[in-house]
Amino acid sequence: MALVLTRAAIQRSLSMREAIDAVRLAFQALSVGHAHAPQRSAVTLAAEGVALLMPSLLQTTEHTAFGLKLVTVMPRNPEHGLSRIYASVLLLDATTGQILAILEGGWLTAMRTGAASGLATELLARPDADVLALFGAGVQAPMQVVTIHTVRPLREVRVVNHSDEHYVQLLETLQSMLGASCPPIRRAANAREALHQASLVACATAATAPLFAWRDVFPGAHINAIGAFNPTMCELDAETLANARIVVDRREAALAEAGDLIQALATGHIAAPETWSELGDLARGLQPGRQSSDEVTVFKSVGNAVQDVAVALHVYARARQLGLGVEVDI
Secondary structure (H helix, E strand, O other), rough: EEEEEEEHHHHOOHHHHHHHHHHHHHHHHHHHHEEEEOOOOOOOOOOOOEEEEEEEEEOOOOEEEEEEEEEEOOOHHHHHHOOOOOEEEEEEOOOOOEEEEEEEHHHHHHHHHHHHHHHHHHHHHOOOOOOEEOOOOOHHHHHHHHHHHHOOOOOEEEEEEOOOHHHHHHHHHHHHHHHOOOEEEEEEEOOOHOOOOOOOEEEOOOOOOOOOOOOHOOOOOOOEEEOOOOOOOOOOHHHHHOOOEEEEEHHHHHHHHHHHHHHHHOOOOOOHHOEEEEEHHHHOOOOOOOOOOOOOEEEOOOOOOHHHHHHHHHHHHHHHHHHEEEOOOO
């Protein structure tokens, strides 16, 4: 019997702390070769749409699981009152081939994306880091605040974004998710104001030009950059990358999709990918985390489908314990 899990069921089955721990296992497995995630494939659909297919295999001490995430991006959907993006995750027992669960993929993706930043922050940020400069107020922005607040309790969040509506939505979402523990949030007039003595930075935008300059980065800051996910996009300038320690989820994926790194590499501003650290190696203790209080660190993420499988496995087990979801005989 397969378990069908809605967004509401997933929300009840997964905290951000649990997502971070699941993602840690995923990156550790990648580091030791116990996980495999081929580059995603794309299929063109009608109405200028595209279907993205992301398979992955994860082996842990308890499970060997295969996952397939399907994301459809349909630009014309809003004209008909429909969402532009839909996502679902198929989870299988890789030993028997049986379907374990079918999960709504939007919330799971948002959580696992945030969780990777949380893990990087836990490993790389200064222990006393408590002021966050947040660039962007879109769908992923609340998750960046929640995940960072989970591992480094925040004293203040400063937001730089363009849309008044999105800023209000961000405030409402964070107050709903964090309740009484929600830190003070204010809108900064510009990047320099947001970055003043900010030891944490999160970038979650669709920018095609750098969001700030190296001269404004606080010594010892940790930066999570998750928004530039194709070669034409860019959130971080080459000088910032040249002066920072670079950590990626996977070098191969970063070389294919991380516009910030691709552009800085092409102009010779940063060293070869062999000098970049992978998050899994840090999670396993093979490489050190923060090495000095003034070291600036950058986690550049384009995402990895193994994260989806690891989080889906946790949600599946927890939902079984709680009696959530609908069982279907497929």
